[in-house]
Amino acid sequence: MSMDRDMSQTLLEQVNQALNEGTPLRIQGSNSKAMLGNPVAGEVLDTRNHRGIVSYDPTELVLTARAGTPLREIEAALHEAGQMLPCEPPHLGPEATLGGMVAAGLSGPRRPWAGSVRDFVLGTRVITGHGKLLRFGGEVMKNVAGYDVSRLMAGSFGCLGLLTEVSLKVLPRPRLCLSLRLAMGRNEALVELAEWGQQPLP
Structure with missing residues (x-):
C-alpha cells in the first residue's frame, strides 16, 4: 500500500512540477498506441513504474490494478481464475498497459455483443490537470453515486487527467x-x- 502511495505521490509531484513550470506532458505507458489520435508534444510522463494488481476477487468479478500494469499480467491472472476482460482489448504491442487500454478505449471483436471498455470501468483514480488526485466510482457493479465520471476516461487519451x-x-x-x-x-x-x-444471426 505504501508503494502505491509513493508512486502516486511521485506522479502527482511530476504533474504539479509541470503545472508550475508550464511544461506540457505526454502521458504514456508502453507507447503502443502512439499512432492513434493527434500527435502530442511534451515531456514524457511514463506510468510503467506504477504497476501491479491492487485487488482481485474472482467471486466478485472485480479487478483493480494500477495504470502501468501490463495487460498480459492482468490477462494471465484472469485466465488462471477462468475469467477474462470481456471487451477483448487489442494490445498493439507486447507491453501494452491497463492505462493505455482505458485511455485509448479500444475494444475487440466481442464489442457488439459484450460491450466496450467503457462498459466495464467501475472506478478510477485520476490526477487532474490542476494537480489533484481524485477518485471516481468504486469497486462495485451497482454504483448509484451520480454521473459516472470514471467511464468518461475511456477513450479520453489522457485529456481529462492521468489515470493512476x-x-x-x-x-x-x-x-x-x-x-x-x-x-x-x-x-x-x-x-x-x-x-x-x-x-x-447472433
Missing part, C-alpha cells in the same frame, strides 16, 4: 470457443456481410 488506478468488471471465460475462417476476396466478403446482416 482502474477498477474493472470481469466475466467468466467461455468454456468453449470456435473460430471459423472463410477464404474470400474483399468484394465477396462485403457482399456476404451485407447478406448476413439481414438475417437473424
Whole structure:
C-alpha cells in the first residue's frame, strides 16, 4: 500500500512540477498506441513504474490494478481464475498497459455483443490537470453515486487527467470457443456481410 502511495505521490509531484513550470506532458505507458489520435508534444510522463494488481476477487468479478500494469499480467491472472476482460482489448504491442487500454478505449471483436471498455470501468483514480488526485466510482457493479465520471476516461487519451488506478468488471471465460475462417476476396466478403446482416444471426 505504501508503494502505491509513493508512486502516486511521485506522479502527482511530476504533474504539479509541470503545472508550475508550464511544461506540457505526454502521458504514456508502453507507447503502443502512439499512432492513434493527434500527435502530442511534451515531456514524457511514463506510468510503467506504477504497476501491479491492487485487488482481485474472482467471486466478485472485480479487478483493480494500477495504470502501468501490463495487460498480459492482468490477462494471465484472469485466465488462471477462468475469467477474462470481456471487451477483448487489442494490445498493439507486447507491453501494452491497463492505462493505455482505458485511455485509448479500444475494444475487440466481442464489442457488439459484450460491450466496450467503457462498459466495464467501475472506478478510477485520476490526477487532474490542476494537480489533484481524485477518485471516481468504486469497486462495485451497482454504483448509484451520480454521473459516472470514471467511464468518461475511456477513450479520453489522457485529456481529462492521468489515470493512476482502474477498477474493472470481469466475466467468466467461455468454456468453449470456435473460430471459423472463410477464404474470400474483399468484394465477396462485403457482399456476404451485407447478406448476413439481414438475417437473424447472433
